[in-house]
Amino acid sequence: MTLSNIMVSLDASSSTSARVRLACSLARRFDAKLTGVAAQDPLPISIYGKGSYLDNHIIERAAAHAREELGKQQAVFQEMTGGYSKAQLRLYDREPLGCVISECARCDLLVARGLDDGNSGDIVQALSPAEIILRAGRPVLITPSQLDDLPLRCAVIAWKDTREARRAVTDAMPLLKSANRVLLLTVASTETATNAEAIEAYLKSHDIPCERAELPETTHVPETVTGFARDEAADLVVAGAYGHSKMRELVFGSLTYELLTSLRTSCLYSH
Incomplete structure (x- = not known):
């Protein structure tokens, strides 16, 4: 793309x-x-x-x-x-x-x-x-408000093996190719680690080297992901937007909502 x-x-x-x-x-x-x-x-x-x-x-x-x-x-x-x-x-x-x-x-x-x-x-x-x-x-x-540039020094992929996240990685390809550094972030589990290897291989097949970052399993995934992005001074976070059949104000999964409301970094979403 x-x-x-x-x-x-x-x-x-x-x-x-x-x-x-x-x-x-x-x-x-x-x-x-x-x-x-x-x-x-x-x-x-x-x-x-x-x-x-x-x-x-x-x-x-x-x-x-x-x-x-x-x-x-x-x-x-x-x-x-x-x-x-x-x-x-x-x-x-x-x-x-x-x-x-x-x-x-x-x-x-x-x-x-x-x-x-x-x-x-x-x-x-x-x-x-x-x-x-x-x-x-x-x-x-x-x-975010008042951000007028996207330097792409560091991009973080908030990875979970879902349709939306797979779509987001593909949609973000041009930006990921331009990034100086790409971090593939997962929250530890056997299934997640296996799936992360597959997406890492996919990125490398498109000449996008990435670093794996695996965080300990936690019940506070949204806060953990946003905290990691801040610590790494990420310019871009790539994530799937997980829609649910709830009221519109509760329409997103917790990670997407956390990114929208608390992270002061540009985020690319796909749904």
Whole structure:
């Protein structure tokens, strides 16, 4: 897999500038096309309700506000991409999540916001990382607030032999090949160790040398993995996103949730 098309989602949060700059730096590194997607729903159903009566004054004000917000995001995109010739921005006056998910058909990788942004901007229009990861059908790179580069000095693969983790390793190949150091992290068990040997051989067959890191078995796997990533100063964590049929706010397995909420490192997820 190569990265020929990278997409980045924009919103009204304070992290958008850094996120676009990071996505553009990746696009330049891989000589990839960069597509920004900005969407603003003038009349979100979550506020006005379906079928509500709205007079023309409200509609006009809402449309003007949406145009203003999209204009701000367009200015940010143009500034942060710095004249990169392969960058383009797509603007929509519709519900943001649906627009981003639909546009994912165009990309190899989506760069999206995390949960740690203190200034979330318009909470109604904000994109949920959980929803994006589950619905994108593409690998999603979640970046922390204000992080504007991905140096790839050290990448950690949080390995467990699941469909999602296997998919994540394959999706992350271009980034792993660019990393100076790749650590294959497992939490000790006989089954996990055997499966780790298989994925290690797979990585080596693609000319990606990796170091094995095996931690003692524990009942606190999420905290152990995030602590390891911090100790190794990882620039990137690669993990499967394990979906469950629970309420949306509990939609992820504990490791994925821990990575989303507490780790201040870029994480590539596949579902």
